[in-house]
Amino acid sequence: MARRVGRPSSDDAVDTRAAILEQARTSFTAKGFTATTNREIAAAAGITTAAIYHYFPSKIEMYVAVFQEVQEQVYSALERAVDAHSSFLARFDAMLDAMFELGERDPSLSSFVVGVAAEKAHHPELQLAMRNMGGRGFKLMGRVCAEARERGELPDDVDLQAMSDVLNSLIAGLARWATTVTDRRRHARLVEAMKVMAREGLARAVHVNG
Numbered sequence: 001m002a003r004r005v006g007r008p009s010s011d012d013a014v015d016t017r018a019a020i021l022e023q024a025r026t027s028f029t030a031k032g033f034t035a036t037t038n039r040e041i042a043a044a045a046g047i048t049t050a051a052i053y054h055y056f057p058s059k060i061e062m063y064v065a066v067f068q069e070v071q072e073q074v075y076s077a078l079e080r081a082v083d084a085h086s087s088f089l090a091r092f093d094a095m096l097d098a099m100f101e102l103g104e105r106d107p108s109l110s111s112f113v114v115g116v117a118a119e120k121a122h123h124p125e126l127q128l129a130m131r132n133m134g135g136r137g138f139k140l141m142g143r144v145c146a147e148a149r150e151r152g153e154l155p156d157d158v159d160l161q162a163m164s165d166v167l168n169s170l171i172a173g174l175a176r177w178a179t180t181v182t183d184r185r186r187h188a189r190l191v192e193a194m195k196v197m198a199r200e201g202l203a204r205a206v207h208v209n210g
Contacts, residue, residue, distance in 0.1 A: 020055055025066045033122075033126065064133075070109055070112050074109060081098040087148075087153065096195060097191065103187065110175040142160070
């Protein structure tokens with residue numbers, strides 16, 4: 001790809017920004033925030049190092065943009081999975097399937113997410129820049145539980161916050177596990193086992209109709 005100099009045209013801007021984010025995510029995941037350089041990202045995206053500053057004035061802003069893009073991909077997929085079903089357990093199954101499919105399509109999504117906490121711990125500037133981000137998952141799981149309560153699936157004595165935290169922990173745990181074990185069949189079996197666990201464990205707190 002030919003290197004472009006100066007401010008990009010509007011026709012190229014969206015594609016170039018997407019290419020930068022893809023390369024940045026790959027590098028941040030493989031090397032970490034400190035070792036990643038604008039020079040290597042620009043070279044991989046096919047632009048000059050100077051041109052990258054038209055999109056992201058700093059590496060911190062680039063990292064934040066990658067985080068936001070990953071969050072959009074992950075939680076849009078989970079929201080679609082939730083909205084395609086109505087029962088609590090069917091939604092749980094669908095979210096597990098969505099996470100499995102995301103991992104199959106792009107394993108670096110989970111790898112990047114898993115590394116965020118450590119990067120924030122080592123870089124206070126990232127912690128500050130991302131202080132108001134990351135609540136989308138809690139809102140989604142809270143909605144799933146609240147709507148289950150409204151439908152009469154979750155009895156009044158079930159703590160909705162605790163149940164929401166259970167869902168978040170299971171989804172996050174699946175993402176973390178997928179970054180360490182790359183065996184597709186084993187991953188698929190884990191997802192099915194988690195569904196069984198939900199039926200046999202979570203179902204004790206759920207009024208399953210029919």
